[in-house]
Amino acid sequence: MPAVLERAAPRNERMAGDKIECNACPVLCQISRGKSGACDRYANDGGHLVRVDPVLLLRRGQGEPQTLPFETDDGIPSSDVFVTGIGASTTYPDYKPAPFIVSSQADGVDLVTVVTEGIFSYCSLKLKIDTDRWLGPEQANVRCRGEVVGHVTTAEYGSQMLSIGGVHHLTGGSKKEGRTTCETMELLGNQQAVELSIDGGASLVVQAGRAPIVGGVEEQRMRVGCGSATIGIFARQFHGVADEVVVVDDHITGVLTEHQAGRCLSMRPAGLRVRGRRSTPGRYFQVANPGTGWGGTDIADPLTILEPADANTAWPGLRLLMVSTTGEHAGWYVLDEQLQPQPAPMPQAVAEIVARIGENCEPALTTVLFIGGAGGSLRAGVSDNPVLLTRAIKQSLVKVTCGGAPAYVWPGGGITVMVDVSQMPARSFGSVPTPAIVAPIEFTMRLDDYRMLGGHMDHVRTLPQMLAAGSWHTDGAPSQRRWVAPAASNPWPLD
Numbered sequence: 001m002p003a004v005l006e007r008a009a010p011r012n013e014r015m016a017g018d019k020i021e022c023n024a025c026p027v028l029c030q031i032s033r034g035k036s037g038a039c040d041r042y043a044n045d046g047g048h049l050v051r052v053d054p055v056l057l058l059r060r061g062q063g064e065p066q067t068l069p070f071e072t073d074d075g076i077p078s079s080d081v082f083v084t085g086i087g088a089s090t091t092y093p094d095y096k097p098a099p100f101i102v103s104s105q106a107d108g109v110d111l112v113t114v115v116t117e118g119i120f121s122y123c124s125l126k127l128k129i130d131t132d133r134w135l136g137p138e139q140a141n142v143r144c145r146g147e148v149v150g151h152v153t154t155a156e157y158g159s160q161m162l163s164i165g166g167v168h169h170l171t172g173g174s175k176k177e178g179r180t181t182c183e184t185m186e187l188l189g190n191q192q193a194v195e196l197s198i199d200g201g202a203s204l205v206v207q208a209g210r211a212p213i214v215g216g217v218e219e220q221r222m223r224v225g226c227g228s229a230t231i232g233i234f235a236r237q238f239h240g241v242a243d244e245v246v247v248v249d250d251h252i253t254g255v256l257t258e259h260q261a262g263r264c265l266s267m268r269p270a271g272l273r274v275r276g277r278r279s280t281p282g283r284y285f286q287v288a289n290p291g292t293g294w295g296g297t298d299i300a301d302p303l304t305i306l307e308p309a310d311a312n313t314a315w316p317g318l319r320l321l322m323v324s325t326t327g328e329h330a331g332w333y334v335l336d337e338q339l340q341p342q343p344a345p346m347p348q349a350v351a352e353i354v355a356r357i358g359e360n361c362e363p364a365l366t367t368v369l370f371i372g373g374a375g376g377s378l379r380a381g382v383s384d385n386p387v388l389l390t391r392a393i394k395q396s397l398v399k400v401t402c403g404g405a406p407a408y409v410w411p412g413g414g415i416t417v418m419v420d421v422s423q424m425p426a427r428s429f430g431s432v433p434t435p436a437i438v439a440p441i442e443f444t445m446r447l448d449d450y451r452m453l454g455g456h457m458d459h460v461r462t463l464p465q466m467l468a469a470g471s472w473h474t475d476g477a478p479s480q481r482r483w484v485a486p487a488a489s490n491p492w493p494l495d
């Protein structure tokens with residue numbers, strides 16, 4: 001390939017003599033000697049363009065992350081080293097080969113991994129927040145420092161989903177909105193804490209792998225199930241120690257003796273009526289407004305969801321448990337002569353079941369998934385005929401990873417990848433001021449398949465060559481590198 005295609009952008013003749021131009025993104029910073037560009041990721045080191053951060057290499061079989069001196073690079077089997085896109089640099093415009101195209105051998109098979117730091121304008125984060133508490137109405141704006149950076153999407157089973165980022169917030173609004181969105185995404189992707197507020201809803205602090213903090217209160221438990229499920233799970237244990245159990249839930253409140261579970265146990269109907277819309281026997285929707293009280297409702301006193309008891313069915317002395325889906329709230333009542341529930345000390349046997357509801361809850365966490373569209377131009381860094389890469393991925397001939405973490409590739413057109421950021425190494429994400437997110441992406445395949453799909457074969461380097469020469473994009477200076485152990489839960493990318 002002619003050198004003119006490979007080096008930094010053609011020199012701008014009006015540029016001062018001590019400057020170099022970075023061409024890793026469309027901003028094309030002109031960087032003075034000793035300075036770095038607008039994203040702080042590239043610098044002018046004595047007239048050479050260098051990537052400021054070291055390229056991150058995963059080494060199989062290592063314990064805790066550690067930095068090793070350069071000399072120890074020799075002699076490591078190539079099958080035990082995986083070059084990630086983190087710190088690898090980016091080639092722009094896209095017809096240039098990716099910064100690293102590294103050969104290796106695993107189990108006697110020649111492999112190649114195409115490595116780059118992708119620049120993603122089309123990308124978002126999906127947050128799964130384990131909580132029963134009301135975060136805000138579906139479709140409501142999610143803000144960070146007052147700027148709209150996303151929206152509330154669906155509630156899932158025990159979790160509320162948020163969408164953060166996306167091209168419309170990055171590029172479709174004001175400059176400030178785009179910049180704030182990009183910063184929010186970068187922080188969350190890098191497993192940092194971010195404070196968000198939801199229009200008409202809650203303020204919260206979220207961080208990948210940590211409990212969400214809703215309205216200043218750290219969430220502890222993810223509910224065992226909806227109210228109906230809780231009835232179903234514990235019905236047999238309730239039988240004999242309570243005459244009626246109401247599991248208060250913003251979604252489906254369960255009433256034991258009316259529920260199929262109570263009927264199967266031949267429990268005597270208790271004649272207690274619950275407010276809300278009856279869906280099916282013993283299952284009620286909308287018993288209260290959503291909130292941060294019992295079971296994700298706005299109630300502090302559970303008796304407010306009860307209608308007067310049916311005098312023909314209920315009886316004085318009836319023992320009633322009211323409990324939330326996490327067991328965090330529970331009350332024990334006995335009906336008096338007027339069939340009014342009166343608080344009473346909870347029997348030990350009932351308290352043990354309430355404790356078991358809590359025991360069956362998992363710790364509440366925030367999960368952050370990155371979704372990025374790699375179906376666009378960065379494919380040209382892999383192949384002269386990019387659609388062949390897309391097809392090869394769909395045929396499972398190519399493994400896609402992000403920082404060595406397994407990426408799910410969505411069905412359908414393009415290469416839309418999704419990855420759990422907590423499976424990626426720390427500080428995997430960066431940004432450029434266009435604004436866009438920078439994220440590592442690696443494509444691993446058999447060398448023969450790479451040749452077949454029109455790969456840049458003249459840029460394939462062995463690991464020692466790559467370590468010695470560095471990325472051709474950054475003036476060929478040897479790459480600084482950092483070794484880390486792969487996340488224990490991840491499959492080895494070259495297997």
Ligand code: SF4
Nearest residue numbers: 022025028029037039
């Ligand atoms: S913003 Fe960063 S990547 Fe883009 S041209 Fe400037 S230094 Fe290079």
